[in-house]
Amino acid sequence: MTSVDYIIVGQGIAGTMLSWSLWKAGKKVLVIDDAKFNSASRVAAGIINPVSGRRFEPAWMYDTIYPFARDAYQQVSDILQVPVLTERRLWNVFPSQQMYDAFMKKAGGGQYTSLPEQPEYEDILDQPYGAAIVKGATVNLRELLPAWRQFLAGMGALLETHLELSALEVTATGIRYGDIAAKKIIFCDGMATAKNPWFSKLTFLPNKGEVLMVRVPGLHTADIIKKSITLVPYGPELFWAGSSFVWDYTDDLPTGRQREVLEKSLQQLLKVPYTVETQLAAVRPSGNDRRPMIGMHPEMPAVGIFNGLGTKGCSLAPFMAAHFTEVLAGNALLMPEVDINRYFNISRG
Ligand SMILES: Cc1cc2nc3c(=O)[nH]c(=O)nc-3n(C[C@H](O)[C@H](O)[C@H](O)COP(=O)(O)OP(=O)(O)OC[C@H]3O[C@@H](n4cnc5c(N)ncnc54)[C@H](O)[C@@H]3O)c2cc1C
Structure with a gap:
């Protein structure tokens, strides 16, 4: 026993x-x-994003939970001897002039956001309305x-x-x-x-998310890049690209429909070609x-x-x-x- x-x-x-x-x-x-x-x-x-929505509002309890998480993940990292939390810029591409204006109304964002000093990713990303920089992080799940x-x-x-x-x-x-x-x-x-x-x-109000693993030749960055789709660096020129939100689904497996949706968003973000390596899906346990x-x-x-x-x-x-x-x-x-x-x-x- x-x-x-x-x-x-x-x-x-x-x-x-x-x-x-x-x-x-x-x-x-x-x-x-x-x-x-x-x-x-x-x-x-494993993205940690301090803000959400059109108004870049701070996430619930973020000022308390993030410093705590950073410290806890560091302790876990020390014990397991693997890198766990990486703080990184989240390059948030504005999808419209309206979103840029909304951001500027809040005096350029706030505690967790700023505007870049100079344009970046000009040859790679389609970003006619510019981008904001958000203080993000990833957990190496x-x-x-x-x-x-x-x-x-x-x-x-x-x-x-x-x-x-x-x-x-x-x-x-x-x-x-x-x-x-x-x-x-x-x-x-x-x-x-x-x-x-x-x-x-x-x-529960579970929702399914689908993701593509994509290779983007020429894109070398440690940033998270976000528009209607989010790219997270996973390896040289390799990115996690996701994710969709679907409330009405029959199983937890990848679908052709969501691959189309994700690829459309990718094409609206990237000026350069990419290749899809795999597709993944899972259900978020949301209340x-x-x-x-x-x-x-x-x-x-x-x-x-x-x-x-x-x-x-x-x-x-x-x-x-x-x-x-x-x-x-x-x-x-x-x-x-x-x-x-x-x-x-x-x-x-
Ligand atoms: C596509 C997608 C993208 C996401 N991106 C992010 C992100 O970037 N950042 C973020 O913070 N969150 C993200 N989330 C949300 C995040 O994944 C969830 O909040 C989190 O993973 C939930 O963790 P959990 O441990 O509660 O559940 P799960 O990760 O589902 O873990 C449940 C575990 O229980 C095990 N299990 C279940 N039943 C049994 C049983 N009877 N016996 C034994 N084992 C069992 C399963 O094998 C599994 O290992 C994302 C979710 C999805 C789907």
């Missing part, structure tokens, strides 16, 4: 940062992950996830299998799964949670109110969830994982905005 404090189901960015945070707090964790090839975290480019997985495996804290809900026993004293006993189980299983009957009251879904089940205190990271998994996961760790230790109350009790109509009174 293996005994642990926490079973964590799923090792996307949510399960990675929660298991890291609990492990750092001295808890014994066991991560169970079935390595779904197109989980959201395996398809995402391609190295972080396997490196943390290997670290977990090295301390006997990883089970590479699909957790079957039907084989899970929830008792008064905790959790049993085969020969594993745990005080608590926390589901970090992304969109799979939508099928979990214990959390059927949570309102209806765009806030994380965190907490222990109100009627089953041994069963919890850490999910709903939506489009912002990389910026939200470190802070929210640390917050949940404090809550689980009894040192804090969950922030009401992320507390799953909002779906169970339970108010704090």
Whole structure:
């Protein structure tokens, strides 16, 4: 019999940062992950963008969550010896005069944005309305996830299998799964949670994103480039180009329709030829109110969830994982905005 404090189901960015945070707090964790090839975290480019929308408004809680994330990813990087967070410029091409004007109305942007001192990418990008520079970053999910997985495996804290809900026993004293006993189980299983009957009251608004991996001869940059499509450098002349948002879909696989949409956006951005190498697709685990879904089940205190990271998994996961760790230790109350009790109509009174 293996005994642990926490079973964590799923090792996307949510399960990675929660298991890291609990492990750092001295808890014994066991991560169970079935390595779904197109989980959201395996398809995402890991962009952290401080602003969003036409008005370049700062993202929710950004001033708090970003410094926290930067520090946490640095600590993870030191332990795993892989580069995790890279701060980089986000070259934000204005799609119209209207967008440029809206940006200028806000005195050239604000804390996270500025205008370039001179034009750049003139031979490569179609940018008649110019561009703004945003202070962005990327999280190197391609190295972080396997490196943390290997670290977990090295301390006997990883089970590479699909957790079957039907084989899970929830008792008064905790959790049993085969020969594993745990005080608590926390589901970090992304969109799979939508099928979990214990959390059927949570309102997911999942959306599918598709991405192309493209080669752009002559484009050498460390910047993220964004117009209606975003390019993230992945290797010499190789870019992640995405991503679409589709709410009405039948499966989580790449489609010809979205390839057309993505290629159209690429053609509107690039003045130079490119080649498509592969196409990827995944579903974002978004909640209806765009806030994380965190907490222990109100009627089953041994069963919890850490999910709903939506489009912002990389910026939200470190802070929210640390917050949940404090809550689980009894040192804090969950922030009401992320507390799953909002779906169970339970108010704090
Ligand atoms: C195309 C696309 C682009 C994106 N780009 C960005 C971006 O640039 N920046 C950003 O911050 N966010 C981005 N996102 C959003 C981001 O990917 C998500 O917020 C984040 O990955 C969610 O992580 P998660 O760990 O909750 O879920 P997931 O990444 O889906 O992880 C769930 C894990 O659980 C495992 N699992 C599920 N069920 C079981 C089970 N029963 N047993 C065992 N294992 C199980 C799966 O194998 C998987 O490893 C993007 C999403 C998409 C789809």
